[in-house]
Amino acid sequence: MTDWPAPTPAPSSELSAQATIGLRPQDGSRAVLLLLITQSILVSVLFAVHVPLGLSALIGVIVTALAAALLLRPALAELLRDTRWRTPPAIWTALGALGLGVIASRGLLIFVLSLSPRAVSNLPSYPTSGLDTWLFIAVGGLLIPLAEELAFRGLLLRGLERARGPLFAALVSSLLFTLAHGNPAQMLAIAPIAWVLARAAQHSGSLWTGYVIHALNNGGALLLAQLLSGSKLMAQAQGQLGTQKALPLQFGLAGLLVAAAALAVATLWLRPRADIPAPLGGPVFSVPLAAVLVVIGLTVVASALLTR
Template sequence: MPDPEATSATAPSPLEANRAVLVYLLLVNVLPGLALLAGWPVGLSLLLSAAVALLLTVLVFRRAFAALARSGRLSRPPPPGLTAGSLLLTLPGALGLGLVAGYLLPQVVANTPQLGSEAEGLDLLWLFVAVAGVVPLAEELVFRGLLLGAYERVRPLAVAALWTAGVFLLAHASPVQLLTLIPLSWIAARAVQVSGSLWTSVLLHAVNNLLALGVSQLAAQQASDAGVDEVTLSLALGGLLVGGVCLWIAVRWLRPKPQPYAPGPLVSGSLIAVIVLCVAGLAASLLLPLAPPGG
């Protein structure tokens, strides 16, 4: 079992973690656009942008990542049973809440470009490598690594997990992802706290992304062949039930032992900037697909 006191003592500070998240999000959102403008294919753009964004963030915040390494969460292997159980809750929960998103926001879902719909050939391979490898590793190091560990220094474990989950959800700036990523955002944080291994959340994230990419590819294929059926109310309610049950089980099951913390500042200008930028992106992703063509 992990030593909670050692983990807390070696974690980066919340203010430094907030700055690291801000820098990473700015880089990972700007770099792909620049790569696409330069004519790079979608998959390669995502792969290299995520890798460069992570590398630059690590270089700028070397002390914070060094503190994360000392916490032991990078050296502990993921426990197979806990990881498998977390996957069995995350994946059905994501699919269920995806049906809810399809019912509540049908026009947004229909008009939102499917991930990887423009990738083909070798670029599709780069896309899978990015989605299942580089992106999960980068996001878990930043969110469940730096941010979660830092927040645990100044808040109870459940509160730290909730804050981290909220920032992670907002960072994806999509109303559909906001719903489908709820299980992963909570379960990954609690699984790391229980197991003491960041690799638990990396595996959860990677498999979840592979599922999302596979569903996206299938949806794009169906849309081009025969159109996409609307999600009925009964399907949405069933999805909500599945998602709710998965989350309820996760809350009851993944309960780490309490650890000492020293109350201190958690919100900073960097975190406020992250929230403002993410909310603006979320509003844009919600409103743009609803705009009439040529409007």
């Protein structure tokens, strides 16, 4: 499965740099596994022992950075040599891709509301207060997106491209990114964003384009939630989500149609650059990937049990 096109003329130095990138799918799987352990498990444990959520998230990012520097040094060195690391973000591409991703995400949520409004009421909340709230917004809006982009669209996406090509890489990395968020309702909202993140990186040739999308999406959502926290509008919305009847099915189908259209436009527009080298083959499944799937599975089960 690949949509790798015939290469068009590209600067020889740039093409040579891309062709010699030695990232493998295993490198990305190790990075994702490390991120899941430090960001999901460690942060949950710290919060469970009453460390404030914002501080827990910051500690998780620091531990992630230190562990990556120690355990993933060769892969990170390869990433630093990649042209995607050194290419500035395409801002207009980021804004357009974010808009399409958000439209698709909200369309899918409307579809879910037409089937089961209580599923959306199970979306996770972030209990913080005071200065810790703003620390959490800063970490969740700036640092966590950076860590996730390096793991998923930096190491994993590039390694999968090298083995199987851009379409396979975008699909698998987007699926793992979506599943890693645990909550089923949250997955539906994240899946379109995950897809445009992968395609935007491939289309623009810059890892930082995805980071701009990710930071704006996370930071905007967290900031909006904080600004509306305690407001009458938020209280009414939370109350209705738990008690209202499902939206009319025609609304849900309309939302699904809008989501499909937005994703189709994003996919057709965000075509991978033609200078991505041809896939080399090699194994994709590995022990680190198996561990990632196990951790994701446990996270999904725990999330389902906690939100029943």
